[in-house]
Amino acid sequence: MSCDNCEVQYHDYYSENIYTWCTNCGNYGISAALKRALVATSIPPHKVLLAFDIGCNGNGADKIGGYRFHGLHGRVLPFAAGAALANHNLKVVASAGDGATLSEGINHLVHSVRNNYNITFILHNNGNYGLTTGQASQTTKKGEHMNTSPEGVITDSMNVARFVMELGGSFVARTFSGDVHQMSHIFEAAINHKGFAFVEVLQSCPTYNKATPHEWYMERIYDTITIPNYDNSNRDWAREIATDMENKIATGILYHDKSKLDYYSQLPQRQDIQTTLVDEVRKTDVKDLVASFR
Numbered sequence: 001m002s003c004d005n006c007e008v009q010y011h012d013y014y015s016e017n018i019y020t021w022c023t024n025c026g027n028y029g030i031s032a033a034l035k036r037a038l039v040a041t042s043i044p045p046h047k048v049l050l051a052f053d054i055g056c057n058g059n060g061a062d063k064i065g066g067y068r069f070h071g072l073h074g075r076v077l078p079f080a081a082g083a084a085l086a087n088h089n090l091k092v093v094a095s096a097g098d099g100a101t102l103s104e105g106i107n108h109l110v111h112s113v114r115n116n117y118n119i120t121f122i123l124h125n126n127g128n129y130g131l132t133t134g135q136a137s138q139t140t141k142k143g144e145h146m147n148t149s150p151e152g153v154i155t156d157s158m159n160v161a162r163f164v165m166e167l168g169g170s171f172v173a174r175t176f177s178g179d180v181h182q183m184s185h186i187f188e189a190a191i192n193h194k195g196f197a198f199v200e201v202l203q204s205c206p207t208y209n210k211a212t213p214h215e216w217y218m219e220r221i222y223d224t225i226t227i228p229n230y231d232n233s234n235r236d237w238a239r240e241i242a243t244d245m246e247n248k249i250a251t252g253i254l255y256h257d258k259s260k261l262d263y264y265s266q267l268p269q270r271q272d273i274q275t276t277l278v279d280e281v282r283k284t285d286v287k288d289l290v291a292s293f294r
C-alpha cells in the first residue's frame with residue numbers, strides 16, 4: 001500500500017514468509033505487537049523503515065511488510081540513526097538482541113541514547129545469544145548454566161533499563177513478550193516519542209534460556225499503572241522501580257522526558273529547511289567531484 005491517506009490495516013504489514021522461530025519463542029508476540037502498533041499509529045508501510053540486527057530477532061525482517069533492512073551483528077543502531085537523520089519523513093524502528101546490543105554494539109547504544117536520535121529501539125532481551133545456540137550474554141542471570149558457561153555464569157547480569165536511564169535516555173520502557181496488548185501500547189508510545197525511545201522486551205527463549213521461561217516472568221512482572229500516583233517523569237522513582245529484576249519486575253513506560261530535544265531538532269543549520277538530506281544529495285551533481293579523483 002503506498003497511499004498516504006488510506007486507512008492502514010493489519011494485512012498491509014502481512015508477509016507470506018513462513019516463521020522459523022522455535023515453538024513458544026517470544027519473537028512471535030513481539031512481531032505481532034509491532035504490526036499492531038504500526039497500524040494503531042496509522043503509519044503506512046512505505047513511511048516506515050524497519051531495521052533489524054542479526055540474530056533470531058533479525059529473522060523477523062522478512063516476516064513483516066514495509067521497508068526493511070537486515071544488517072550486521074551489533075550495528076543496527078548507527079544504520080537506523082543515519083537513515084532517520086537523512087530522511088526525517090520516515091519513521092525508523094530498529095530491533096536487536098541483547099547479545100548484539102550489549103557487547104559488539106554497546107558503543108552504538110551509548111551514543112544513540114546520548115544523542116537522542118529520533119528512532120524507536122526494541123531490545124529483544126532473551127538473556128542469551130539465541131541464533132548461535134545459547135551462549136551467555138550480558139543479561140544472562142549469574143549462575144545460569146549456558147553452552148559456553150557449563151559451570152555457571154560468573155559475572156553479574158546487566159540491568160539495561162537502568163543503564164539507559166543513567167545515560168540520560170528520554171524514553172525508557174520495559175515490557176514482556178507474553179503480553180501483546182501491553183507491548184503494542186508501549187511500541188505505539190515509543191513510535192510517537194520524538195527522540196530515542198528505548199523499549200526493553202523481556203523475552204522468553206524456551207530453547208536456550210531455561211532460567212527465565214514464560215512462566216517465570218508471568219509470576220514476577222507487574223505494570224507501573226498499578227503503582228498509586230506513579231509519575232514516570234521522575235527519574236529517581238523510575239530508577240528505583242527499574243532495579244529489581246528478580247522478585248517484582250516493573251514493566252510499562254518507566255521513564256519519559258517529553259521536553260528533551262532530539263538530535264536533529266537542535267542543529268541550527270537545519271532549522272527551517274523543508275527538504276531532507278536524501279532529497280539534497282539526490283539533487284547534487286557529483287560528476288566533477290568524482291572526476292577529481294581520477
Ligand SMILES: Cc1ncc(C[n+]2csc(CCOP(=O)(O)OP(=O)(O)O)c2C)c(N)n1
Nearest residue numbers: 055056057073097098099100128129130131
Ligand atoms: C560481526 C558478527 N559477530 C558475530 C556474529 C555471529 N552471530 C550471529 S547471530 C549471533 C548471536 C545473536 O544473539 P543476539 O544478538 O542476542 O540475538 P538473538 O539471536 O538472541 O535474537 C552471533 C554471535 C556475526 N554474524 N557477525
